[in-house]
Amino acid sequence: MSTPIPTPGNTTSGSPLPGPRPTGDPDxxxxxxxxxxxxxxxxxxxxxxxxxxxxxxxLEQAHEVLTEALTTVDRV
Known part of the structure; x- marks a missing residue:
């Protein structure tokens, strides 16, 4: 792979994606x-x-995004 891929739990926000912690924003x-x-x-x-x-x-990263979204919804 040509670009590094962040791994789940590897960012400071606890998200598998770089940047701020994801919200429940569907978009x-x-x-x-x-x-x-x-x-x-x-x-x-x-x-x-x-x-x-x-x-x-x-696929594991996509799963983490969806799991985090569900966790966010559960907290609301």
């Missing part, structure tokens, strides 16, 4: 998930295992 959630899923076909590697690993990582 931002949709945008974040779309951006992550849009990168799935761009994952490259020297073998199938690397590609699968890279795609898995992106």
């Amino acid at each position: 931002r959630i949709r945008s974040d998930v779309d951006r992550l899923l849009g990168r799935l076909n761009g994952v490259v590697g020297s073998n199938t295992a690397e590609v699968i690993s890279g795609r898995t990582h992106l």
Whole structure:
């Protein structure tokens, strides 16, 4: 992969994405998930295992965004 991907729990905001802690804003959630899923076909590697690993990582990040959104909704 050409650009580093933040890992879940690796940012100061506790979010898998850089920047401020996500809110329950549906447009931002949709945008974040779309951006992550849009990168799935761009994952490259020297073998199938690397590609699968890279795609898995992106899917885990999208899952984290959705989980955080649900947690935010539960707090409201």
